[in-house]
Amino acid sequence: MIVYGLYGITHGWGRLLTVMGPAGTAAITDHIEAGGDITVSSGAGKLTQYFEKREGALAGLVERYRIIVLSKPEWDAKKTELGNDVW
Numbered sequence: 001m002i003v004y005g006l007y008g009i010t011h012g013w014g015r016l017l018t019v020m021g022p023a024g025t026a027a028i029t030d031h032i033e034a035g036g037d038i039t040v041s042s043g044a045g046k047l048t049q050y051f052e053k054r055e056g057a058l059a060g061l062v063e064r065y066r067i068i069v070l071s072k073p074e075w076d077a078k079k080t081e082l083g084n085d086v087w
Contacts, residue, residue, distance in 0.1 A: 001031050005067040006075040007058070008049075015052040019067060020079060020086040032065055047086065 003021045010016055021028055029048050034040045037057035042048040052058045062069060070078060079086060 001027065001065075003028055003032070003065060003067045004075065004078055005062060005069045006072065007069065010051065015058055017050045017052075017058045017061065017067070017069075018047050019050070020047050020082065022082055022085045024085060024087055032061070034061065045087070 001021065001023055003019050005017045005019045008016045008018060019028055019032070023031075025042060025046075025048055029040070029042050032048075032050075034050055035057070037052070037054040038061060039051040039053060040048065041051065050058060050061060061067065
C-alpha cells in the first residue's frame with residue numbers, strides 16, 4: 001500500500017505525522033497499527049494523524065510501513081494530484 005506522510009508539530013511541540021494515499025483514509029487506518037507509543041486521530045472528512053508519545057515512535061512507524069515522507073511543497077502537489085482519492 002502506498003502511504004505518504006508529512007511531519008508536523010503540535011501546539012505543545014509534540015511530533016505528529018499526517019498521512020494520505022490513493023487508497024483513502026479508511027484503508028490506511030485499517031492497514032497501519034500504531035501501537036502504544038502513538039496516539040491516532042482519524043475521522044470522517046479529515047486525514048489520519050499519528051501523534052508521538054515516545055521519541056522515535058513515528059520514525060519506527062515510517063520505517064515499518066514504508067511511508068514516503070514528503071516536504072510541504074511535495075505534499076501539497078501530491079494531495080492535488082490524488083484529489084478525492086485521499087478521502
